[in-house]
Amino acid sequence: MVKKPLLNVFLILMFVISPDVATAEKIEVGASNIADASIKVSGSLGAESRVVFIHGSPGSKEAYDDYLSHPALQHLELVSVDRPGFGESGRPVETSIEKQAESLMGLLKDGKENWVVGHSLGGPIALQLALLSPDSVNGLLLIASAFDPQLESPKWYNHLTNTLVANWILPDDLLKSNREMMVLDKELEKLAAKDWSPLKMPVVLVHGAEDDLADPGNSLFAKTKLPEAELKMMPDEGHFILWENVPLLVDQINSLVSK
Numbered sequence: 001m002v003k004k005p006l007l008n009v010f011l012i013l014m015f016v017i018s019p020d021v022a023t024a025e026k027i028e029v030g031a032s033n034i035a036d037a038s039i040k041v042s043g044s045l046g047a048e049s050r051v052v053f054i055h056g057s058p059g060s061k062e063a064y065d066d067y068l069s070h071p072a073l074q075h076l077e078l079v080s081v082d083r084p085g086f087g088e089s090g091r092p093v094e095t096s097i098e099k100q101a102e103s104l105m106g107l108l109k110d111g112k113e114n115w116v117v118g119h120s121l122g123g124p125i126a127l128q129l130a131l132l133s134p135d136s137v138n139g140l141l142l143i144a145s146a147f148d149p150q151l152e153s154p155k156w157y158n159h160l161t162n163t164l165v166a167n168w169i170l171p172d173d174l175l176k177s178n179r180e181m182m183v184l185d186k187e188l189e190k191l192a193a194k195d196w197s198p199l200k201m202p203v204v205l206v207h208g209a210e211d212d213l214a215d216p217g218n219s220l221f222a223k224t225k226l227p228e229a230e231l232k233m234m235p236d237e238g239h240f241i242l243w244e245n246v247p248l249l250v251d252q253i254n255s256l257v258s259k
Helices: 005-017 061-068 097-103 122-132 156-161 164-169 172-182 184-192 217-225 246-257
Strands: 025-027 037-043 049-054 077-081 113-119 139-143 203-208 230-234
Touching: 037 061, 049 061, 049 122, 049 246, 061 077, 061 113, 061 246, 097 122, 097 184, 113 122, 113 246, 122 139, 122 184, 139 246, 156 172, 172 184, 203 217, 203 246, 217 230
Parallel strands: 049 077, 049 113, 113 139, 139 203, 203 230
Antiparallel strands: 025 037, 037 077
16 A cells, blocks of 8 residues: 555666666676676685675665675675666566566576565565576565565556656666566566475565555465565564665575575
8 A cells, every 4th residue: 555655656766767876797697688787796706605685676786785785795695686678687677577576587597595685676576586596596585575466556656757758857777677667567477376386495574564565465375375484574674674674684694595
């Protein structure tokens, strides 16, 4: 349920137009027909445990800067990636959750423990990535994520953003994000129809009880599909828990990796 849609639109706009001053490293990921992905790498390069961070919509790899630089995570190899169409990715926007996950397969390295963190739309992409290669993913941390197609139908402001007038005045990243949002319910229907039982790895669902962008019911839905998952419903937290409660999520990452 959207309680403050105008405020949310404003916050998203502010996030999209904030300056990006970080540099990028290019690597090949996924199948040979997938273009380069832009990533940031930090922590202990060559460490046994790699943490892959997948951002939401809109967003970029810089969404996880607080985590890549956090002292308590520097014993891990930390990799944050630009999703197709965002940040410095050389690829067009891709609305298919499965195709996005396929494009990130190259980030799961043989001989390493691969732990995947996803926020918002990054959550279902992280889960799909694990479904594609369950033996390559050691655990999932899914933060304020969307899973229930019944809760993620396009909102009035998505339809407004989809108009010709909006295409003239809104930032490109917001327009690309809206393309994802307009079909998100259909994409989640496809994901929900899959067999999630191969996901035997630890899964932690963290959701703010006051989230008015991705209803907390999304994580409750995921819990019904993954009965063994650990669900943490955080009172007084909203969708931006990723930035507003970094210590909590740093602890969750370290706890997950220690399992």
